[in-house]
Amino acid sequence: MSFRFQIEARDDKARAGRLFAPHGEVQTPVFMPVGTVATVKGVPQDALEELGVQILLNNTYHLYLRPGVEMVRQLGGVQKFMSWDHPILTDSGGFQVFSLSDLRKVTEEGVTFRSHLDGSSHFFSPESAIAAQIGLGADIIMAFDECTEHPAEYARTQASMEMTLRWAARSKKYFEEHKQEVPWFAERGENSQTLFGIVQGGMFPDLRRESAQRTVELDFPGYAIGGLSVGEPRPMTHEMVNAAIRFLPEDKPRYLMGVGTPEEIVHYVAQGVDMMDCVLPTRAARHGLLFTSEGRITIKNARYASDDSPLDPNCGCKVCARYSRAYLRHLYASNELLAQVLNTIHNLAYYLDTMRRVREQIRARTFATRT
């Protein structure tokens, strides 16, 4: 299937539609669970399908280090590797290089960094990051960007944004010239992968606007807003999203990277965002923080030890249908693997149900009045 995005309903600034990718169709707005190293920690792929996960995010940085791009390419690409015959998006590696690795040096050419696994030295340029993503073979891939640190001065943020723009152009050029260099290209054809650009600009509205406008001039099939949720207060995140999104084309998908809480993802949909990803539901689950229709639950709390009610009485997931809070509390307090498995399944169900409801409300034109 060739890449295509269509908006099918609007409610104020919110949009509902469909994204067609080589490995399937995605109903938007969509939340993409994070499957860092080609696995959503603890959850088998059939359980993800049961939950209605439509598209996963994998981290290029992690897969590049382990098992390595060449291995994934040999094994038929990341979808085949992890047995997930649905769309996948890979990030550019930029955010992880800046946040996880022992960063050595950033130059116009690219970034030298040390692996967080074994300290070995590596280099990512726009070209090599795109080469890695071509080899991994995800449906949607991302331009290589510099994720500006927070806080940062205006001049520094501007210079960083300018470099990200140059890197976006190099990313696009490399992608166009090399996207066919995969064994499965003949089978999947011209649109087997789609490259999105990324808007930066730190915490300055005018730089966000400029970054959006000049990234759009480079002409990508979709646009991400990056460099947010990096420690800034939430109202500032909202302001930056708003500053950028109004300059992104109406007819292209808009992807807000690395956000947020259940309340926030609804808010961003209201601002016109179509795609989001976040480690929050999965990471919080592993730490026993559970999202429910009645608020957040810290499952290790002793008050749940004898509570035989379901985690969330309004949730239809298989965890809430079968297990009590007392059992989930026991598993967590006993440091049992199953705690992480079941907690993750529930939190993902909560996020996916939230987005399902939001899509229905947009189509019914009842969304904008609620948010």
Next chain:
Amino acid sequence: MSFRFQIEARDDKARAGRLFAPHGEVQTPVFMPVGTVATVKGVPQDALEELGVQILLNNTYHLYLRPGVEMVRQLGGVQKFMSWDHPILTDSGGFQVFSLSDLRKVTEEGVTFRSHLDGSSHFFSPESAIAAQIGLGADIIMAFDECTEHPAEYARTQASMEMTLRWAARSKKYFEEHKQEVPWFAERGENSQTLFGIVQGGMFPDLRRESAQRTVELDFPGYAIGGLSVGEPRPMTHEMVNAAIRFLPEDKPRYLMGVGTPEEIVHYVAQGVDMMDCVLPTRAARHGLLFTSEGRITIKNARYASDDSPLDPNCGCKVCARYSRAYLRHLYASNELLAQVLNTIHNLAYYLDTMRRVREQIRARTFATRT
């Protein structure tokens, strides 16, 4: 359903039949996965049902320490607590007290020990161990025994065996007098729990025989052979099973505790064993040791890194149906939770398939000629 055991086919010494317990029917011979603290580590209960698990073993020692017997009783018993509406067997706590805890003192009265969790001091007597198992509410519970250490001298082993016999009588007496002291007794009735005796006798055939004969004189609805797989060479295990089992009644279920490899469980069925449990498939899985029809696989081995074939081409489990060795190797090498989940599901499938085949062969009278 009241407890009942019926043998429906014999092939030489092997028997196939059915065990009727309050929470359901069990086809024998049966392998019982170990769900130590009311969870088979990493595997959700619906996946256990998909695998065809008929009956689980839970450890009294662990549940007594966490979440505590009174909590499980309040929550309706261990089946309700863990949402497993099928039979459960609890062990007596004896083996764990001797192997896991910091053992303080063994007297005729019972055992003082310190918790492996927090060092707190506890006391198990035949009476208190049975009281704990009544409160947990498993379908089948075990007499409190002393698991004789290995190696042990004859006189020491004999004295230990004698004490286990006295403890068996005390266990039975306490059980008969107190089994009705649970909230669900009225609903489940007279046979809501069934107490099995345990044969000890260390590595001495005449003590094994004497222990078997005198345990049978105490008249239990089923008999276990305990105190094996404690470090002795395998031929000695076989000899001890053989020395004991010939003195157990033909019409009662025989449960060999804590064994074994897939080859061994088939061997013990051939000796007339009906029930077995072992941590091997689940523990080995978590350490990346996988049982397959083509032999054992250490999945971390680099040779599997690019192997896109299924773990076991002859296995129908959902892991072998979906994932490659390369992916399972990657998950294990990356220390991912999903490695433990998927490896455990496969190893359990291998054990359960082995037992399913064995039951079919016994019923077809083709088992004895193969073993």
